[in-house]
Structure formats: C-alpha cells, structure tokens
Amino acid sequence: MLIQARKKEGGKPPVEVVVTDLTPEGCRIEGEFEVAEGAEVWLAIPGIAPRRARIAWALGGAAGCAFVFPVLGMVVDDVAGAVPRG
Secondary structure, X not given: OOEEEEEEOOOOOOEEEEEEEEEOOEEEEEOOOOXXXXXXXXXXXXXXXXXXXXXXXXXXOXXXXXXXXXXXXXXXXXXXXXXXXX
8 A cells, every 4th residue: 555645743844755554543654754753743644634643653764653533444445445556
C-alpha cells in the first residue's frame, strides 16, 4: 500500500509523506522528514478526515503514528481498496 499524504507538525509547513501501512489505530509513514518520538502531528490522508496522531516511533525517514481517535475499519478498507495495486 502506497498512499500519498501530508504531515503537519506545529507551525512547520506541511510535508509530503507516503503511508505504507494503515489500520484503524494508526499508520506508518515514510518520506524526507524529521520527527521526534512523542510529537503530535496532523495527517491528511485522502479519503479520511484530517487526523491528529502521536509519533510512536521514528527511525531514518519512517515513523509509526498512533491516531488520537481511531478511524472506522470500513473507512480504512475503503481507502485501502481505492489504492492502485502495482
């Protein structure tokens, strides 16, 4: 799964990221960004209302994000189903 999305943290400009894993509880993002474990971010993922998340872990251009409020499972299924398979 590769979903183009945006990450916003504090007063910094949004950064393009790729969601490589998505569950109702959170997601994995990858890209050219730096973020600290425990930071609060907003994620704009197509098909899902902007979501506040906390960084659970971060390592070399990848991070695990835990949504503050989970996404409905059927919404995750719809978003994942809309992603072209390569």
